Amino acid sequence: MKLLKSIASLSALALMAATPAVAQVKLAYIGEISGQLAVSGGNFRDGVVLAVEEINAKGGIAGQRINLTLYDTQTNPGVARAQTQKALDDNPYAVLGPVLSGNVKVTMPLFIQAEMPHFIGGEAADLVTLGDKYLFRTSFGQQIGMPKIANYIRDEIKAKSIALIWVNNDFGKTGRDNLLKELASRNIRLAADVSTEAGQVDFAADIVKLKAANADAVFVYSNEEECARIMREAKRQGLKGPFVGDTTLLSQKTIELAADAAEGVQGHVGLTSDAPLKEVEEYKARFQKRFNYVSDHNGIKGYTGVYAIKYVTEKKLGGKFDRKALAEAMRGLTITPKDEPGILIETTWDQNGEIDRISFLAEVVGGKQKITKILPKIGK
């Protein structure tokens, strides 16, 4: 019996050796799959997974199937560093993530040392100023978005004073600092400056502070779950707004969680699956069919990040998998949906990895995000 088993095992091994191995290229997603920012990290991951499945179904990148490994940072900087080291030890071609700006910062030295291109979801303004030549954004940094928002507050809302509620982490702090600078230059007064904690669940006291400020508009700048809780509490306490915000406040997940409390919220969105563009609409339908929920901007970030890697590898590097060349080719690059449909919206990266795209003004109407205006790329 033992002899039979040995023969069977050897035969199986021989058969495996005789089968031509399918060439594979390794990609890694290091992101916030669990913990406080799981909503964002989960959406980003699903965007990555969808892109990988689509690309593999069409033969992979330059004929090599993508082998994607997922690493969960648990929204914890310590774990993010350990997971990044683990991912880098596996020698991937490129990395998607992290999404949380704080995690991008703590893992940055590891990426620089490994000379590893990484396509991040973080939006903190200073991420592209820290000397990481291998970092590429998948959405605007706050220094791009905040001037547009400040213009919107002055020209569309016509507010003279703002009550600001923000989350006290890397994302919220740099966003607040950039916004205050832009508001001051437009003579818009800060009536209240309410800082909150990441993962905070009870906003009753914070809403009382906002009510007392009696400002022309309330600016909400936090992560999706917290935005939803803030809006729910605001409705509970009868705070009328108008509420203005950035991409997270108007994201599909925030609208779903806040339900009717999100009605009437308006602002600027850098990226949205409700964009009135054919490629984005088709992406939204494919995502919903695959995951049974509507993608928010983080899903698009992950999805377009993978397609950027594919485009550059195939069209700029001639199918050569060279990390340093990938990073070099990304700088100053523009990809249009005509070049690569998976990029969804024409996108340009500058020498620091910052991004330029069209963006949108939006409002929540009937539980859905309605795009009211398309703003041009800054470089146009």
Added chain:
Amino acid sequence: MADFIQLLIAGLATGGIYALAAVGFTLLWQTSQTINFAQGEFVMLPAFFVLIGMSFFGMPFWLACVAALILSMITLGFMFKKLLVDPMLNHGTLPLVIATIGLAILMKEGVREFYGADAWPFPPLAEATNVTVLGAALSLQSLIILGITIGAVVALQLFLSGTRTGRQMQATALNPSVARILGIPVERMILYTFLINAALVMLAALLITPIYLAKFSNGELLGLYAFIAAIIGGFNQMRGAIVGGLVLGVIDNFTAVYISTQYRLVVPLVFLIIIILFRPQGLLGRVEERTV
């Protein structure tokens, strides 16, 4: 003044929910010397029972709540006692405490695996409208939460002091040996406390989840606040837990507004240390003496 009243009501409403969870701590401690460190997760789980009833079985909200109540009493009451507390209690309090910490992790990770790490919207018990009192626009939802909490506590107090079963439960809590000699079915009385705790956490879940949103990690903070509330008020007195919860909710809100949001958890903890130093039995607790 209007801000003060709004903060007070919001604080009392949140504190009322902490109180419901804290009462569970004291009930289990008094009748079976069980410190349940999974109490926060006990509040988190029934919300998911309701969501499962609504999304998987298509139940209307009220029916899902009834089903969740029954399921909570079976799992968080009966099964918790029979499968975890009874076998562990013979080994002393500490192993049981560690077991409940393990249970908390199991429940949290189980929900995350089954339902995901995302937050989920949860239907509120009332529309988000305001009532104006003394010039302050008060949230109707906060008033309802406060009303339901007070109603639940009064009903529990009436049950414990006004019914035969309630008095038997109190006797069991005071001295189980003497209660047994007097013919009181002590085991059954202890089981009743576990079932009451399950009903209380279900009620707390219905009140808090529309504010917190349903999420696997909700129990961490709730459990901590409920535990602090029980110690502040007095671990061996139900009314102490209620006062502790309400005081904690108010302190939390006033700290966030008048001191700093960053220090909102620090001030209750400082208050806890002061209580432990100067009144270790809690605000309304009784001194327990032990012969050594």
